[in-house]
Amino acid sequence: MQPELQAQGAPPFWTSYVDVVDADETTTKAKELGAVVIRGAFDVFTLGRMSVIQDPTGAVFATWQAGEHHGAQLVNEPGALAWNELMTRDLDGSKSFYSDLFGWECNTAQMGSMTYTEIKNAGQPNGGMMEIMEHMGPIPPNWMVYFATADCDATVAKAIELGGSITVGATDIPRDVSPYCRIPKVGRSASSRSIPSPKADCVRRPVHRACGAQTLSSYEA
Secondary structure, eight states, X not given: OOHHHHHTTOOOEEEEEEEOSOHHHHXXXXXXXXXXXXXXXXXXXXXXXXXXXXXXXXXXEXXXXXXXXXXXXXXXSTTSEEEEEEEESOHHHHHHHHHHHHOOEEEEEEXXXXXXXXXXXXXXXXXXXXXXXXXXXXOOXXXXXXXXXXXXXXXXXXXHHTTOOEEEOOOBOOTTTOSBSBOOEETXXXXXXXXOXXXXXXXXXXXXXXXXXXXXXXXEO
């Protein structure tokens, strides 16, 4: 983690990057929509061009204009990125901001006892949004990353063995609520195990590359 972030007391976190055609234009538009530009667009050697943005609710993400590096090439397999999820205190505002910025389609529905917003990009599932409820405590708005795993319980045990802490243990999610079966949260990331179901293909879907797709994540420690 950069020294200035450490000085501000920022905790270790994952940064989700969104694929864009033009990082400069996207950053300018984000600012017009009420976002705070933490770092304007800059070149990352010959790999690409990026910027770091805080959305109007406080969640941080990055843009990625591909050069030689096109982002994640393996997703939805054990050990690989599987999902990105925004936790926000202003669901309607977040839906409006990201729809206007990236053209995402945000569909909110009641799923069992919870309300969940699925993000679609070019018609393909691309992530989700959830509103931070009072019982969740004073957590800041954030983008959380999910990693696919063949066995959530074994992954939890391994995480503890390696020094990780569990904020939410492996939890069964009904089939009619989510394409994921068991979802533990380890620190500031989560893992998911897919269910073999005709309706549940999110974890095993092929890579879908399009502008506005959440393309990779990096960890700041």
